[in-house]
Amino acid sequence: MSVIFDRVALIGLGLIAGSMAHAMREGGLAREITGFARSAATRDTAREIGLCDRVCDSVTDAVTDADLIVLAVPVGAMGDVAARIAPHLKPGAIITDVGSVKQDVIDTVGPHLPAHVHFIPGHPLAGTEHSGPKAGFASLFRNRWWLLTPLPDTDPDALDRLNRLLVAMGAKTDRMEAGHHDLVLAVTSHAPHLIAYTMVGVADHLRRVTDEEVIQYSAAGFRDFTRIAASDPTMWRDVFLHNREATLDILGRFTEELFMLQRAIRMGDGQQLHDYFTRTRAIRRGIIDAGQDTDAPDFGRTPGARGS
Ligand SMILES: NC(=O)c1ccc[n+]([C@@H]2O[C@H](COP(=O)([O-])OP(=O)(O)OC[C@H]3O[C@@H](n4cnc5c(N)ncnc54)[C@H](O)[C@@H]3O)[C@@H](O)[C@H]2O)c1
Numbered sequence: 001m002s003v004i005f006d007r008v009a010l011i012g013l014g015l016i017a018g019s020m021a022h023a024m025r026e027g028g029l030a031r032e033i034t035g036f037a038r039s040a041a042t043r044d045t046a047r048e049i050g051l052c053d054r055v056c057d058s059v060t061d062a063v064t065d066a067d068l069i070v071l072a073v074p075v076g077a078m079g080d081v082a083a084r085i086a087p088h089l090k091p092g093a094i095i096t097d098v099g100s101v102k103q104d105v106i107d108t109v110g111p112h113l114p115a116h117v118h119f120i121p122g123h124p125l126a127g128t129e130h131s132g133p134k135a136g137f138a139s140l141f142r143n144r145w146w147l148l149t150p151l152p153d154t155d156p157d158a159l160d161r162l163n164r165l166l167v168a169m170g171a172k173t174d175r176m177e178a179g180h181h182d183l184v185l186a187v188t189s190h191a192p193h194l195i196a197y198t199m200v201g202v203a204d205h206l207r208r209v210t211d212e213e214v215i216q217y218s219a220a221g222f223r224d225f226t227r228i229a230a231s232d233p234t235m236w237r238d239v240f241l242h243n244r245e246a247t248l249d250i251l252g253r254f255t256e257e258l259f260m261l262q263r264a265i266r267m268g269d270g271q272q273l274h275d276y277f278t279r280t281r282a283i284r285r286g287i288i289d290a291g292q293d294t295d296a297p298d299f300g301r302t303p304g305a306r307g308s
């Protein structure tokens with residue numbers, strides 16, 4: 001692999017930035033990686049494990065002379081970070097983010113950035129329930145989608161260069177309109193996380209009645225919920241606050257379906273339950289047949305260039 005960016009600045013040194021650092025180093029994709037995180041403890045840990053070539057104590061130092069700046073902080077912090085770094089950005093620099101929500105990030109980051117940089121919002125559809133500088137690993141993005149939501153006037157050369165980096169880190173890339181992205185992710189990621197949080201909350205209430213049995217005998221389905229419900233509280237608070245409308249839309253639909261199934265159970269309508277589960281099984285099999293079993297199904301993405 002060859003160098004794609006001379007200097008990359010990672011702002012926020014958690015799971016996603018850390019995984020990018022490992023993947024870029026493994027592939028020799030950047031000549032120098034600088035990093036900054038808000039908390040001194042996180043910066044110290046990042047230094048201890050040698051996550052970046054240079055961990056800076058100020059965000060200004062981290063972005064000065066950077067060719068690529070990656071905003072990898074919770075969605076609610078993106079606007080503030082953009083405002084702080086804006087005066088220090090090199091002309092021609094590319095700024096991307098990895099936030100799980102796109103329209104809100106465009107609305108809060110975009111207005112701070114000078115006209116002489118290229119802002120290309122993005123979102124890797126890859127993660128774990130772990131967070132922090134020690135959570136990252138080089139293969140996180142391998143064979144996973146990385147969606148880009150470029151603005152209409154985005155410079156094609158800048159887009160191509162960023163795309164090359166993402167593909168070199170192992171990702172499959174696609175483009176999507178930001179509002180559409182937020183609706184798709186509300187279905188495939190945001191609402192499912194809220195449902196997992198709720199289910200674990202219900203089990204926690206029940207535990208007070210049944211003592212330890214809920215935990216001791218937890219079956220595979222519930223264990224999957226607990227894994228997801230262990231995800232970072234700040235990140236997920238911000239996702240729901242900043243993708244509010246799409247999430248509420250999907251939760252409204254979810255509640256209607258749940259009531260319908262609840263009624264079928266109450267009425268003993270086995271046929272309705274069986275038909276419903278047959279349809280959902282076909283969806284799962286369709287995902288596997290399409291080779292997407294590790295990622296989100298295609299909910300009518302807008303057509304766009306694929307990176308791989
Ligand atoms: N975790 C996932 O599964 C996942 C997947 C895809 C995208 N994302 C998105 O990536 C972003 C980062 O998530 P993560 O999982 O790496 O989180 P993380 O909690 O592991 O890391 C976040 C980092 O940001 C730092 N930070 C927080 N506020 C800051 C601020 N104001 N200025 C500077 N640094 C600040 C924290 O110190 C921490 O180092 C989020 O926007 C999230 O929505 C997460």
Ligand SMILES: O=C(O)C(=O)C[C@]1(C(=O)O)C=C[C@@H](O)C=C1
Binds near residue numbers: 099100124127188190
């Ligand atoms: O695998 C997980 O733990 C995840 O939740 C990752 C996951 C998701 O698939 O929903 C979570 C949030 C993101 O923005 C992208 C990916």
